[in-house]
Amino acid sequence: MEYLYGIQIFLILMFFFFSYLILIRKNYYLISGFKSSTAAEQQKMIQAGYPRAAGKMMLHVAIVLTIGFLLQLLHVPYAIEGSYVVMLIVLFIETFLMMKKVKRKSQKINKTVLMLSLILVIIVFAIPFMPNTLEINRDSFEISGLYGEEWTFSDIEDISLYDELPEVMIRTNGISLFGKHLGKYHLEGLGAGKLFLRSNEAPFIVVRTKDSFVIMNTNQSDKTLESYHQLEQAIQQNTDN
Structure with missing residues (x-):
């Protein structure tokens, strides 16, 4: 529940x-x-x-x-x-x-x-309104704060930007208030994963792992894009190594 x-x-x-x-x-x-x-x-x-x-x-x-x-x-x-x-x-x-x-x-x-x-x-x-912070480490990235978790780069299969998200089928352990969505959700076509959405407005950073996903954004699209490029670069560097 x-x-x-x-x-x-x-x-x-x-x-x-x-x-x-x-x-x-x-x-x-x-x-x-x-x-x-x-x-x-x-x-x-x-x-x-x-x-x-x-x-x-x-x-x-x-x-x-x-x-x-x-x-x-x-x-x-x-x-x-x-x-x-x-x-x-x-x-x-x-x-x-x-x-x-x-x-x-x-x-x-x-x-x-x-x-x-x-x-x-x-x-x-x-x-x-409690903040979540994206932290990029040497071989992983972490989202701190409520429902926070760490993901290793070796488990990541794909990272992309979405202009629109699949339909939310169910929230298994999350909070949706004032357009903010935090926690564990089940999305159509993606399965079970975590959302760290501070706004309903695109773009959305979608990181797919071997058995799950994490989707995040900020209140400002330019900051979301900046986080996306930083994370994409870190993943690519880790893959090359």
């Missing part, structure tokens, strides 16, 4: 599970501030509808994430990213409404939970 799908599925199951425990099983002690309240305060919170509001919020978030996941499977662009944005909107609005129903101590806890959720989403969105 790929990284991003794994996070999405985990969040969906978590929010559905906790909404079930609160709305159906009425385990209100799972709600921040409820357990530490007195019996009288707990009764007031129940009468004010705070526990059910908390359970419904989790249910709504689970539904939003599920819709985003299903749309992503249908190849709708940025479906998962959009679901995270909608999730944050739901969390902010419904948490704000919930805080009016509870005491001040619980309000602080809810704000903390909200901030932690925001940080989680920011981290997920920031991952694709």
Whole structure:
């Protein structure tokens, strides 16, 4: 299961599970501030509808994430990213409404939970912007950073530039966000390999090995071409030797 799908599925199951425990099983002690309240305060919170509001919020978030996941499977662009944005909107609005129903101590806890959720989403969105660097060594080249790997020149069968890439059949362990594609993918006609794409715009450097491939580019076509010529020259020199 790929990284991003794994996070999405985990969040969906978590929010559905906790909404079930609160709305159906009425385990209100799972709600921040409820357990530490007195019996009288707990009764007031129940009468004010705070526990059910908390359970419904989790249910709504689970539904939003599920819709985003299903749309992503249908190849709708940025479906998962959009679901995270909608999730944050739901969390902010419904948490704000919930805080009016509870005491001040619980309000602080809810704000903390909200901030932690925001940080989680920011981290997920920031991952694709972590840099990958092409490093050319004496008898190999390496791409450092997330999903990085090293390939020896002796295993390389061909290097070329593509103006258009084959269709992505499946991501086996990768991230696709904001037009960036990182990790392990299965492409039509090429099989399984790795992508390090910082842009959907050509050109694309395609290096085919004996049993796999690696495709890379940068945000700027001139830098991609420069990297291609450097890598091509290094491979040719190694072959001549």
